[in-house]
Amino acid sequence: AQSVTQLDSHVSVSEGTPVLLRCNYSSSYSPSLFWYVQHPNKGLQLLLKYTSAATLVKGINGFEAEFKKSETSFHLTKPSAHMSDAAEYFCVVSDRTQAGTALIFGKGTTLSVSS
Amino acid sequence: DAMVIQNPRYQVTQFGKPVTLSCSQTLNHNVMYWYQQKSSQAPKLLFHYYDKDFNNEADTPDNFQSRRPNTSFCFLDIRSPGLGDAAMYLCATSRDGEFGVGPGTRLLVL
Numbered sequence: 001a002q003s004v005t006q007l008d009s010h011v012s013v014s015e016g017t018p019v020l021l022r023c024n025y026s027s028s029y030s031p032s033l034f035w036y037v038q039h040p041n042k043g044l045q046l047l048l049k050y051t052s053a054a055t056l057v058k059g060i061n062g063f064e065a066e067f068k069k070s071e072t073s074f075h076l077t078k079p080s081a082h083m084s085d086a087a088e089y090f091c092v093v094s095d096r097t098q099a100g101t102a103l104i105f106g107k108g109t110t111l112s113v114s115s
Numbered sequence: 116d117a118m119v120i121q122n123p124r125y126q127v128t129q130f131g132k133p134v135t136l137s138c139s140q141t142l143n144h145n146v147m148y149w150y151q152q153k154s155s156q157a158p159k160l161l162f163h164y165y166d167k168d169f170n171n172e173a174d175t176p177d178n179f180q181s182r183r184p185n186t187s188f189c190f191l192d193i194r195s196p197g198l199g200d201a202a203m204y205l206c207a208t209s210r211d212g213e214f215g216v217g218p219g220t221r222l223l224v225l
Contacts, residue, residue, distance in 0.1 A: 032212055043121075043218030044158075044205065051212065090157060094212065101209060102148060103216075105157040 002027050002095040006106035014114050019078040021109045023091035032094040033074045035065055039087045086113045119217035121206050127223045128196050136191040136220045138206030147189040149181060150205040158205050196224045
C-alpha cells in the first residue's frame with residue numbers, strides 16, 4: 001500500500017518569504033501525487049497534481065511542486081507567501097486498492113503566515 | 116463545469132437520529148468514495164463504490180452505510196450518530212486516475 005508522510009505538522013513564515021512544505025511518499029509503482037489546500041471550515045481545493053508528465057508541476061496561486069523519484073519526495077513551494085495562504089495543506093497519493101484506486105492523505109501541514 | 120456536489124454543506128442532527136448525506140457528480144466517474152475528516156486530522160477513507168461494487172474499509176463502523184442508486188449519486192447513511200461522528204464528510208470520485216473531490220458536508224451532532 002502507498003503511504004505519504006508530511007514532514008512538518010506546522011510551518012510558520014513571514015509574508016513575502018518563501019514557503020516550503022515537505023512531503024515524502026512510498027510507492028511500489030509510479031503514483032499520482034496531489035497537493036490540496038483547505039481553509040478553515042472549507043472543503044478541499046486542488047492546488048496541483050503530478051501524473052507522470054513533467055516533474056515540475058505548476059499549480060494555482062503561485063504554488064509549484066517537484067517530483068523527485070530518487071528521493072521519493074513531492075515538496076510544495078511558493079516563492080513569496082501571502083497572508084491568504086494561511087491554511088491546512090494535504091499531500092495526497094493515489095493508491096491501488098483491490099477494487100481500483102483511492103486517495104491516501106497525509107496528516108496535513110498547517111501553514112501560518114505573519115505580517 | 117463538471118464537478119462533485121455535496122448537499123447539504125452543513126448538517127445538524129441529534130444524537131441517535133439517522134442522517135443521510137448526499138453526493139452527486141457530473142464527471143461520469145465510475146468510482147465514488149466517502150471520506151471522514153475529524154478536526155485537525157487527515158481525511159480517512161470509509162468506503163467506496165467501484166461501479167456498483169461496494170468496498171468497505173476494514174475499520175469502518177457498522178453504523179455507517181452507503182447507497183449508490185445510479186452512476187451519478189452516492190449517499191452516506193449514519194444509522195445512529197454519536198458525538199464522535201461529528202466531522203467533515205468528503206465525497207470523491209475517480210476514473211482512470213483522474214479524481215474529483217467535493218466541498219464536503221460538515222456534520223454536527225447535538
